[in-house]
Structure formats: structure tokens, C-alpha cells
Amino acid sequence: MQKILAIGGSDAGISAALRAKELDPATEFTLLLSDRYPNFSICGLPFYLSGEVGDWRNLAHRTLNDIQNQGIVVLAEHVAQSIDAARKSVHIQDLNTGKSMDLNYDKLIIGTGSVSMRPSIDGVDLDGVFFLRWMADSFAFKKHLESRKPKSITIIGAGYIGMEMADAMHQLGLEVNVVEFFPSVLTTVDLPLGQLVQSELERHRIQVYTQTAVTAIERQKEKLVVRGKNGFTVDSDMVLIATGSRPETALAQTAGFELGFKGAIRVNRKMETTVSHIYAAGDCAETYHCLLGENRYLPLGTTAHKQGRIAGENALGGSREYAGSLGTQSVKIFDLVAARTGLKNDEARSEGFDPFTADFATWDHKVYYPGAKKLFFRLTGDRKTHRLLGLQIVGAYGTEVSKRIDIAAAAVYHKMQVEELNNLDLSYTPPLSSPWDPVQMAAQQWMRSL
Amino acid sequence: MQKILAIGGSDAGISAALRAKELDPATEFTLLLSDRYPNFSICGLPFYLSGEVGDWRNLAHRTLNDIQNQGIVVLAEHVAQSIDAARKSVHIQDLNTGKSMDLNYDKLIIGTGSVSMRPSIDGVDLDGVFFLRWMADSFAFKKHLESRKPKSITIIGAGYIGMEMADAMHQLGLEVNVVEFFPSVLTTVDLPLGQLVQSELERHRIQVYTQTAVTAIERQKEKLVVRGKNGFTVDSDMVLIATGSRPETALAQTAGFELGFKGAIRVNRKMETTVSHIYAAGDCAETYHCLLGENRYLPLGTTAHKQGRIAGENALGGSREYAGSLGTQSVKIFDLVAARTGLKNDEARSEGFDPFTADFATWDHKVYYPGAKKLFFRLTGDRKTHRLLGLQIVGAYGTEVSKRIDIAAAAVYHKMQVEELNNLDLSYTPPLSSPWDPVQMAAQQWMRSL
Numbered sequence: 001m002q003k004i005l006a007i008g009g010s011d012a013g014i015s016a017a018l019r020a021k022e023l024d025p026a027t028e029f030t031l032l033l034s035d036r037y038p039n040f041s042i043c044g045l046p047f048y049l050s051g052e053v054g055d056w057r058n059l060a061h062r063t064l065n066d067i068q069n070q071g072i073v074v075l076a077e078h079v080a081q082s083i084d085a086a087r088k089s090v091h092i093q094d095l096n097t098g099k100s101m102d103l104n105y106d107k108l109i110i111g112t113g114s115v116s117m118r119p120s121i122d123g124v125d126l127d128g129v130f131f132l133r134w135m136a137d138s139f140a141f142k143k144h145l146e147s148r149k150p151k152s153i154t155i156i157g158a159g160y161i162g163m164e165m166a167d168a169m170h171q172l173g174l175e176v177n178v179v180e181f182f183p184s185v186l187t188t189v190d191l192p193l194g195q196l197v198q199s200e201l202e203r204h205r206i207q208v209y210t211q212t213a214v215t216a217i218e219r220q221k222e223k224l225v226v227r228g229k230n231g232f233t234v235d236s237d238m239v240l241i242a243t244g245s246r247p248e249t250a251l252a253q254t255a256g257f258e259l260g261f262k263g264a265i266r267v268n269r270k271m272e273t274t275v276s277h278i279y280a281a282g283d284c285a286e287t288y289h290c291l292l293g294e295n296r297y298l299p300l301g302t303t304a305h306k307q308g309r310i311a312g313e314n315a316l317g318g319s320r321e322y323a324g325s326l327g328t329q330s331v332k333i334f335d336l337v338a339a340r341t342g343l344k345n346d347e348a349r350s351e352g353f354d355p356f357t358a359d360f361a362t363w364d365h366k367v368y369y370p371g372a373k374k375l376f377f378r379l380t381g382d383r384k385t386h387r388l389l390g391l392q393i394v395g396a397y398g399t400e401v402s403k404r405i406d407i408a409a410a411a412v413y414h415k416m417q418v419e420e421l422n423n424l425d426l427s428y429t430p431p432l433s434s435p436w437d438p439v440q441m442a443a444q445q446w447m448r449s450l
Numbered sequence: 451m452q453k454i455l456a457i458g459g460s461d462a463g464i465s466a467a468l469r470a471k472e473l474d475p476a477t478e479f480t481l482l483l484s485d486r487y488p489n490f491s492i493c494g495l496p497f498y499l500s501g502e503v504g505d506w507r508n509l510a511h512r513t514l515n516d517i518q519n520q521g522i523v524v525l526a527e528h529v530a531q532s533i534d535a536a537r538k539s540v541h542i543q544d545l546n547t548g549k550s551m552d553l554n555y556d557k558l559i560i561g562t563g564s565v566s567m568r569p570s571i572d573g574v575d576l577d578g579v580f581f582l583r584w585m586a587d588s589f590a591f592k593k594h595l596e597s598r599k600p601k602s603i604t605i606i607g608a609g610y611i612g613m614e615m616a617d618a619m620h621q622l623g624l625e626v627n628v629v630e631f632f633p634s635v636l637t638t639v640d641l642p643l644g645q646l647v648q649s650e651l652e653r654h655r656i657q658v659y660t661q662t663a664v665t666a667i668e669r670q671k672e673k674l675v676v677r678g679k680n681g682f683t684v685d686s687d688m689v690l691i692a693t694g695s696r697p698e699t700a701l702a703q704t705a706g707f708e709l710g711f712k713g714a715i716r717v718n719r720k721m722e723t724t725v726s727h728i729y730a731a732g733d734c735a736e737t738y739h740c741l742l743g744e745n746r747y748l749p750l751g752t753t754a755h756k757q758g759r760i761a762g763e764n765a766l767g768g769s770r771e772y773a774g775s776l777g778t779q780s781v782k783i784f785d786l787v788a789a790r791t792g793l794k795n796d797e798a799r800s801e802g803f804d805p806f807t808a809d810f811a812t813w814d815h816k817v818y819y820p821g822a823k824k825l826f827f828r829l830t831g832d833r834k835t836h837r838l839l840g841l842q843i844v845g846a847y848g849t850e851v852s853k854r855i856d857i858a859a860a861a862v863y864h865k866m867q868v869e870e871l872n873n874l875d876l877s878y879t880p881p882l883s884s885p886w887d888p889v890q891m892a893a894q895q896w897m898r899s900l
Contacts, residue, residue, distance in 0.1 A: 011885065044880050047819055058818040061885075290875070302878045305885045309872075323873030330877035339877050368508040369497055402882040403853035409875050410860035422759075423773030425740070425859050427780040427789050428752045430494050432852040435461065435511075435755040 002027050004315045005090060005103055007080045007251065008111030009033035010042070011301050012282025014062070015308030016109045017072045020316050027316060030073040030103065032080055032092060037135040038064055043301055045138045046161065049145070050168030056138070083108065083255035085275045107277050107315035110252055110265060111308060114245035114283035114299050119156075123217025128224050129239045132161055141240075150237030151175060154226045156214050157242035158185035163197065163333045165240055166206050170334075177207040177234045179214055179226060188329065189338050189392045190345065190378055192359060196394045200336045209234065245299060247284045260286045262297035269321035271311040279315055281307035290324025291342055291389065291412055292351055298327045326390075328409045330402040337397050339405035342390025342412045345380050354383045358446040362438050364399035366430040373399050377442040379408075381418040383450065388418050391442070400432065407439050418443045452477050454765045455540060455555035457530045457701065459483035460492070461751050462561030462732025464512070465758030467522045470766050477766060480523040480553065482530055482542060487585040488514055493751055495588045496611065499595070500618030506588070533558065533705035535725045557727050557765035560702055560715060561758060564695035564733035564749050569606075573667025578674050579689045582611055591690075600687030601625060604676045606664050607692035608635035613647065613783045615690055616656050620784075627657040627684050629664055629676060638779065639788050640795065640828055642809060643844045650786045659684065695749060697734045710736045712747035719771035721761040729765055731757035740774025741792055741839065741862055742801055748777045776840075778859045780852040787847050789855035792840025792862045795830050804833045808896040812888050814849035816880040823849050827892040829858075831868040833900065838868050841892070850882065857889050868893045 004020055006013040009031050020027045031038070037060070044059040053059060067074055077095040084091070089102045116131040118124055128148070130141050144150070153169050155162045158180035166176050178185065178201065184194030185201065185208060198208050212228045219225075223235040247264040257275040260266035265273055265280040269288050273280050282304035286295035303325045310322050330339035348355035357380040363372040375395035381388050391408035395401040411421055421443040428435050436444070454470055456463040459481050467479045481488070487510070494509040503509060517524055527545040534541070539552045566581040568574055578598070580591050594600070603619050605612045608630035616626050628635065628651065634644030635651065635658060648658050662678045669675075673685040697714040707725040710716035715723055715730040719738050723730050732754035736745035753775045760772050780789035798805035807830040813822040825845035831838050841858035845851045861871055871893040878885050886894070 041816060041818070041880065043878070044816060044818055047880060052820055053818045300878075301885045302875065306872070306875075323870075324875070326875040328875040328877045330879045330882060332879055332881045337879075337882065341875070341877070366491060366494060368491070368494055368503045370502055397881075398848055400850045400853040402877045402879065403850040403857065403887075406874070406876045406887070407853065407856050407860055409877065410857055410864070413874055414860070414864045420773075422756070424856070424863055425752065425756075425774070425776040425778040425791070426856045427778045427791070427852045427859065428493070428750075429780045429782055429787075429852065430491065430497060431782045431847075432780060432787065435751045437853075437856070 002316055003104065003106045004028070004109065005030045005032065005105040006109040006111055007032045007090065008113055008282070009038035009074065010040070010111060010113050010282065011304035012111035012308035012311070013109065014039040014067065015305045016111065016281060016312030016315065017067070018070060019309045019312035021070045021072060023313060023316055025071060029071070030075060031067070032078050033074055033076045034079045035135060036076045038067055038074060038076070040135055042133065045132055046164035046168040048138060049141060049165070050171045056135070080251050083251065083278070085255045085278060088277060107279065109311045109315055110273070110278065110280040110284055111282045112248040112251060112284045115248045116241070117244045117246055119214065119241065119243055121214060121216050124241060126217055126219055126224065128237065129217055129241065131241055132165065133245065144238060145172070148237070152236035153177070153238045153240060154179060154224070154234055154236040155240045155242060156226065157244065158208070159188070159242060159244060160331050162242040163331060165242060166201060167334050170204055170206060175236070177209065177236060179209045179212050179228065179234065181211070181213055183211050185210065186338055189340055189394065193338065193376060193378060193392055193394045196376060197333055197336060197338055200334050204334055207234070245283065247297070247299070249284055252280065252284065261295050264297045267295070270314050270319060271307055271322060272314070279311040281311040288322050288324040289326070291326055298325050300325070300327070300329060302328070326409055326412050328405060330405060332397055335397050336394060337401040338394045339401050340390065340392040341405050341409040342388070343380060344390055344392065348380055348382070348389045353389060355380050355389055356383045356446070356450055358442070358449040360442040360445040362441055364395060364438065365432050366434055369430045375399060375401065375438050377438070379418065379442045379446045381446055386417040386419060388412055388416050388421065391439070404437070404439050407437070418446050452766055453554065453556045454479045454559065455482065455553055456480070456559040456561055457482045457540065458561030458563055458732070459488035459524065460490070460561060460563050460732065461754035462758035462761070463559065464489040464517065465755045466559045466561065466731060466762030466765065467517070468520060469759045469762035471520045471522060473763060473766055475521060479521070480525065481517070482528050483524055483526045484529045484545070485585060486526045488517055488524060488526070490585055492583065495582055496614035496618040498588060499591060499615070500621045506585070530701050533701065533728070535705045535728060538727060557729065559761045559765055560723070560728065560730040560734055561732045562698040562701060562734045565698045566691070567694045567696055569664065569691065569693055571664060571666050574691060576667060576669055576674065578687065579667055579691065581691055582615065583695065594688060595622070598687070602686035603627070603688045603690060604629060604674070604684055604686040605690045605692060606676065607694065608658070609638070609692060609694060610781050612690070612692040613781060615692065616651060617784050620654055620656060625686070627659065627686060629659045629662050629678065629684065631661070631663055633661050635660065636788055639790055639842045639844065643788065643826060643828060643842055646826060646844045647783055647786060647788055650784050654784055657684070695733065697747070697749070699734055702730065702734065711745050714747045717745070720764050720769060721757055721772060722764070729761040731761040738772050738774040739776070741776055748775050750775065750777070750779060752778070776859055776862050778855060780855060782847055785847050786844060787851040788844045789851050790840065790842040791855050791859040792838070793830060794840060794842065798830055798832070798839045803839060805830050805839055806833045806896070806900055808892070808899040810892040810895040812891055814845060814888065815882050816884055819880045825849060825851065825888050827888070829868065829892045829896045831896055836867040836869060838862055838866050838871065841889070854887070854889050857887070868896050
């Protein structure tokens with residue numbers, strides 16, 4: 001009987017535990033949790049803060065009871081302090097009692113996730129300045145909203161969390177400013193599509209400042225002032241810093257294993273680290289990119305679930321390989337959905353491809369049927385091989401943008417050529433598509449433009 | 451320079467013409483059209499009759515002008531009467547003048563489509579009894595609605611057109627009866643899912659009579675009475691017969707080429723008939739089924755577009771092969787969407803597979819985010835090889851049912867195993883999906899159930 005210990009009770013750790021228990025209910029599986037909130041949907045935090053999710057407890061994919069009922073032992077509010085890989089033991093501390101102890105394992109799974117990037121500027125620790133990653137961040141933010149009743153917020157960083165929080169805070173009636181370093185919001189899609197998202201923000205009277213490097217945050221009486229280069233200032237009642245995350249690997253380093261891409265824990269496709277009997281999965285680890293055939297760093301919930309599932313299976317003695325990520329993602333911002341899979345043009349070039357990207361716009365369904373809305377595509381393929389490298393779509397909520405990107409995700413997974421997308425037998429009915437799905441029309445446009 | 455003649459100006463003929471002109475603008479392409487409505491969206495007729503599409507002209511994918519501007523010669527209201535394959539000529543008649551003539555071709559493309567099945571019962575020709583396939587049917591139906599102001603309708607046949615017309619006529623305020631021979635409506639999906647559709651009809655106070663074989667239609671004063679076995683009767687002001695279609699091959703037979711599956715024109719994957727220099731595409735022809743590797747009969751607009759495109763390319767000298775159909779289709783019925791791809795359990799068995807089918811229901815997106823609705827899946831795979839054979843989904847309009855089925859369509863195209871669906875990197879955001887997309891959760895359920 002295997003004794004498996006997982007450090008971290010978010011997507012990766014829980015997925016590992018569930019998979020191991022599914023395959024062998026006799027496995028002794030212990031999960032170490034630094035807070036009291038196992039398996040919470042981090043992606044759901046903006047919807048809790050907007051009030052769309054009334055009770056924070058609903059953000060849990062599973063309750064503690066659900067998890068324990070699977071026979072998984074959960075040590076809540078316990079942190080791991082170091083790993084002794086030679087003795088196969090982890091030194092842990094109970095946060096409530098302060099007591100320490102050693103836990104032995106046969107197999108160890110690291111799922112410590114990531115931590116918010118803290119820009120090296122003054123003022124990030126001021127009262128009223130927040131980060132958002134874990135439940136504790138979320139509770140602090142919520143408490144501030146309720147007790148201080150801020151009327152305005154400045155969000156630094158226009159990535160997923162920044163965009164969703166702009167939407168959320170607008171719903172609460174706050175005046176919202178967004179400050180972004182790059183020329184456009186949502187740089188996970190290219191500039192022309194990012195500009196569509198920016199227009200959507202501005203349509204809702206969000207103030208967006210792009211190409212703005214923040215230099216400091218200062219308190220001036222009741223206000224927090226965000227300062228940037230070239231004399232930029234904007235003031236508001238509170239500030240959210242959402243400038244991304246980096247892998248949490250402090251613990252991992254005590255065991256002496258290698259770090260890889262962007263400082264994430266180096267893993268192979270079996271999710272094994274460079275130290276025997278230790279696996280890593282989720283945001284703390286590298287991600288195999290199935291288009292590139294190499295590891296990158298792509299912290300996403302979908303990836304954490306898949307990697308965790310594989311770590312759990314292999315910790316039991318399996319030898320399954322992670323199929324890999326394509327960075328497929330989608331986000332709803334007000335009435336728009338932006339989605340992507342694979343590589344953008346510039347990414348493809350820097351990865352050694354010879355990319356060509358075509359823009360295309362068309363209706364989501366037959367325009368004669370009421371309610372048709374425009375979809376905006378950017379499709380990237382390789383000039384020489386015609387291999388499909390990536391797709392980006394922006395369109396209205398309700399136009400099946402997110403599952404349209406998945407058609408391309410399946411196509412890239414299977415190494416299809418752009419032209420071959422026309423071979424797919426996709427569904428059509430006038431209220432929902434066209435005889436050639438817009439994804440296929442984008443492929444045809446790519447062929448013509450090339 | 452090739453002289454190409456296409457008989458039929460619907461999806462197949464137009465797609466052939468456009469493709470040929472795209473590849474070689476110098477091609478002399480003539481299109482024979484039996485009415486005055488080229489490239490009309492037959493799938494749109496119910497939405498015209500419901501009033502959702504105000505002007506019937508909007509149902510055209512392209513106008514006559516659009517088509518002529520591509521340099522395509524359109525002979526409207528001309529019918530082909532016979533083909534002399536040895537002399538490579540078609541005998542045609544101008545319906546307006548009654549005059550006949552011969553047209554020569556280098557390559558001929560048959561795209562005559564299909565015709566409505568006419569049940570061999572009394573009363574199908576009565577005043578107030580309609581079929582629905584071409585624009586002329588549609589105009590006659592519309593005129594009847596406007597001049598007679600019927601208060602009720604009985605629809606015989608609960609397939610796609612029957613279901614969409616039940617919805618359309620309900621929108622106009624008519625009392626609607628649906629009579630179906632099989633135990634459930636919409637037999638393109640299995641009984642449990644068909645029953646969900648039936649409940650949706652009944653929720654809108656449509657009277658549904660299943661397992662009812664219609665034996666006659668009679669006029670009794672102001673009413674049309676539909677009679678069935680075991681004393682069944684239902685009366686209404688008008689009747690629509692929507693019991694399917696069969697390939698239109700009368701003309702094809704004059705050229706002496708072979709018919710195949712269900713009487714459709716036998717074609718190979720290059721869309722060549724058994725007679726030299728003659729191609730066939732769309733509803734009049736067989737369809738290569740890419741899962742079975744053999745021809746079947748699957749009359750669908752999507753297929754007609756793809757086959758026509760290939761026929762047009764090959765008529766020019768190309769040698770492209772049709773990738774094949776999976777019978778992927780979707781339909782919106784009131785607030786539901788029903789979709790399928792590949793084979794149902796019974797179809798798979800009769801095609802020689804050893805199928806296993808699992809039912810699964812889950813939310814379309816994270817249930818904590820408002821508006822989550824249930825999706826109902828039936829996933830069919832082969833017990834021995836675990837190959838994915840088909841998927842059916844029923845769910846609310848707006849839950850990305852139609853593009854979710856396309857993920858499975860792409861997977862079946864690539865001969866994936868059920869378990870391998872978990873490898874796909876599909877998009878997730880709480881308002882639109884789960885970390886494992888419901889399609890993947892259905893695959894996991896299939897593995898567990900097996």
C-alpha cells in the first residue's frame with residue numbers, strides 16, 4: 001500500500017488525490033492544506049467579490065466533507081517547512097498549535113501553486129492596496145469593500161484577473177481605472193483584439209490607461225495615488241495589483257530539485273521532478289506544451305487538474321504522460337468573451353516557426369436569424385507547412401466563442417493544417433452557425449490571404 | 451479552358467461554382483436553376499414562416515447578382531430533362547418559353563438535391579396539406595397562413611423540419627399537434643434525449659402523439675382530419691407533412707449511372723459518379739461516412755457545401771477527396787438545442803461495432819456562477835477499442851451545445867479513444883465551462899460506467 005502525501009489542496013493536489021483514490025481506494029492519501037479552504041475555485045473570486053456569487057462557500061469545487069468521504073486525510077492549516085528527500089519525509093507545522101512534526105511518504109506530490117507578483121515599487125503594502133489569489137486575499141478585499149465603502153478603485157494590470165475585477169467592481173458601482181504597461185489590455189490576445197476588449201471596458205465607462213509603467217503608490221489623505229512614468233497619476237479609494245503570478249517553489253528548493261522555465265519546478269511528462277519519488281503539478285510546475293514539444297510555464301486551472309490527475313495516477317505506480325497544454329483559455333468581460341489557443345503570431349516567430357496571421361470577422365450565425373453578432377478571429381499558421389499554430393477569437397457572450405476556440409484546440413492537438421479545418425464535419429443550424437462554421441471561414445480566409 | 455455545367459443552384463451547385471471560379475476565374479461555369487431562387491437557405495424556411503425572418507430575400511446565402519458577379523452564368527427557370535453522357539450534352543428546357551435546347555459540357559455536376567417523401571396515404575393532395583422543401587413550398591404555405599388564417603396545424607413527422615415548424619407555428623399563435631410514428635420525437639437522438647425535447651414541446655402546449663402511424667388525411671367541412679391506426683384522429687385547419695426526403699435522381703437515371711445507398715447517386719470520394727466526366731454532390735448523392743469508411747445517405751447542408759466544393763475543384767482537374775461526414779447536426783427547438791455527431795448506440799451495433807453508451811448530466815458552467823443549466827449527454831464508444839463512436843447532447847439554448855458537439859466531431863474525425871478526450875486542452879472560465887469541460891466529464895463517466 002502506497003503512502004502518498006500531497007502538499008497543497010487546490011486543483012492539482014485534489015485532482016491527484018481523487019485519481020489515486022479512484023484507482024486504488026486502499027491508498028493512504030494525505031493532503032496538506034495551508035489554509036482551511038480546500039479545492040476552492042480561484043477563478044471564481046471576482047464573481048464572489050462582484051456579488052454574483054452570494055456565499056463564498058459555493059466557490060468550492062468540493063467541500064471538505066466530500067473530500068474526506070473519499071477517504072482522503074486532510075490536514076488543514078498545516079504548512080510544510082522542508083523536505084528531506086533522502087529520508088522521504090516532510091517537516092510540517094500545525095499553524096494553530098505551532099507544533100512541528102515529520103511526515104513520511106512513499107510518494108510526494110508538490111502542488112503549492114503560485115503567488116502574486118509583487119512589483120518592486122513603493123506602496124504595495126499600504127492600507128487599501130490588495131492582491132488577489134487565495135481565499136484570505138478575497139476575504140480581506142471583501143471586508144474592505146464592506147467596511148470602507150470605497151467609491152473608486154484603480155486596478156494595476158489588465159490580464160484576466162484585472163479584467164474580471166474591472167467588470168466586478170463596475171457592477172458594484174465603483175468608478176474603475178485600469179492601468180496597464182503594454183499598449184493594450186488583455187495581452188493574451190493580439191493588439192487588434194485587445195482593443196475590442198478595451199472598447200468594451202470604455203463602453204462601461206472604465207478609464208483605461210495603457211503603456212503606463214507604474215512607479216509608486218502613495219497615500220494622500222483619503223486617497224491612494226498611483227503614480228507612473230512621465231508624470232502619470234490617478235487616484236482612487238482602493239488599489240488592486242493584478243500583475244500576474246510566479247510559481248511558489250520556496251519549499252521545493254529545500255529538497256534540492258531543479259527549477260526550469262520561469263523558475264517553475266522542472267518536471268517531465270510523467271510529472272516527476274528531478275528528485276526520486278517526488279512529483280509536482282499545477283501552477284508551481286512547468287507545463288509541457290504539446291505544440292512545441294517542450295516545457296513552458298502556463299499556470300491555468302485546467303492544466304492543474306490534468307497534471308494533478310496524472311501525478312496521482314503515477315504516484316500509485318502508473319506511467320501516464322501528460323498530453324500537454326496549448327494555453328487554451330477564455331474570459332468573459334462584460335458582454336464579450338475573449339479566447340485563445342496555441343501561439344500568437346509573435347510567440348510563433350520566437351519559437352522558430354514562420355508564422356502568418358490572418359484577421360477575419362463574420363457573424364456567429366446566419367444573419368437572417370435574429371440576434372447575429374460579429375465574431376473577430378486571428379488565425380495563425382505556418383507559411384511553409386500550413387500547420388495551424390493558434391487561434392484567437394473575440395465575440396459577444398452567447399456566441400459560443402469559448403467552445404469555438406476548442407474546435408481549434410482539438411485541431412492543434414492533432415497537428416492539423418489550416419486547410420484541413422474545412423474537413424471537419426461541424427454542426428450547423430441557422431440560429432447557431434453557418435454551413436461553414438466561422439472557424440472554417442477563418443481558415444479559408446487564411447488560405448486566401450496567404 | 452474547362453466548360454463546366456452544374457444542374458441545381460442550391461448549396462452543392464453554388465459551392466462547386468464558387469470553388470471552380472476561385473481556382474480558375476477563366477472557367478466557363480454555367481448553373482442550371484429550376485426556379486428563380488439560387489443558393490437559398492432551405493434550413494431557414496421555418497424562420498421565415500414564423501416571421502422571425504421578415505423578408506424571404508434574406509434567406510439567400512448570396513443574391514443572384516453576387517453569383518453573376520463571380521462570372522458564373524445562371525440559367526434560372528431552366529430544367530434539365532436528360533443527359534447524353536456519350537455526347538457530353540444535357541437537354542434542357544426553358545420553363546418560361548417552353549423551348550428546349552442542348553448544352554454541351556466538359557464536366558457536369560449534378561446537384562439536384564432531394565424531394566419530400568410523400569407518404570402513400572389518401573389526402574396528401576388536399577387543399578391545406580403542405581410539404582416544405584423549396585421556396586415554392588414556402589410561398590404556398592405562407593400564402594395559406596395569410597389568406598386562410600388557420601388557428602391550428604397538425605405536423606406529421608417529428609424530425610428537424612417538423613420540430614422547427616412546431617416552434618414556428620406556435621410563435622404565430624397556432625394550436626399545434628405533432629404526430630410521429632416512432633416512440634419519441636427527434637429520432638436523430640436517442641429516446642431519453644428525445645423525451646427531453648418532447649417535454650419542451652409540451653411545456654409550450656404542443657400536443658405530441660408518438661407511436662402513431664398515420665393512415666389518411668380527410669377533409670370534414672372546415673377541418674382536415676388526420677387519421678391513424680387504432681382509431682386515432684386529430685383535426686386542425688392545416689397539415690404539414692414532414693416525413694423526410696429522398697434523393698432527386700430522376701434525371702440522373704437518364705444518364706444510366708448507378709444508384710447506391712438509399713437510392714442516392716453512387717459517388718466515390720472525388721465526387722465522381724460511375725459515368726465519366728460527371729460528378730454529383732449534395733442531397734442527391736451518397737455521402738462518405740468518415741467513421742465507417744463507407745458511403746451512406748446523410749442529406750445535410752454542411753455536407754452539400756463540402757461535397758460541392760470538392761466537385762468544383764475536381765471538375766477543374768483536381769483530385770481532392772471528400773473527407774467525409776459524421777452526420778454532425780444541431781437544431782434549436784424553443785429554448786433547447788439538440789445536437790449529435792457520429793453514431794448512436796443502435797446504429798453503432800448495426801454497423802458492426804460493440805458499442806457501450808453512457809448517460810451523463812451536468813451543468814454547462816460552474817454552478818456558483820448565475821444561470822448554470824443542465825446539459826444531457828449520451829456518449830457512445832466501442833467496448834473493445836474504446837474508440838469514440840458518437841455523442842449526443844441536449845441542453846438549453848445559450849449553453850454552447852452546438853460547438854460542444856463539434857469538439858466530439860473533431861475527436862471522432864481523428865479516431866480518438868474516449869479516454870483521450872481528457873487530453874484535449876479545452877477552454878475554461880466559470881461563466882462558460884468547468885476545469886474539465888462537460889464533454890470530458892461525459893468521457894470520464896463513460897470510463898467509469900464501462
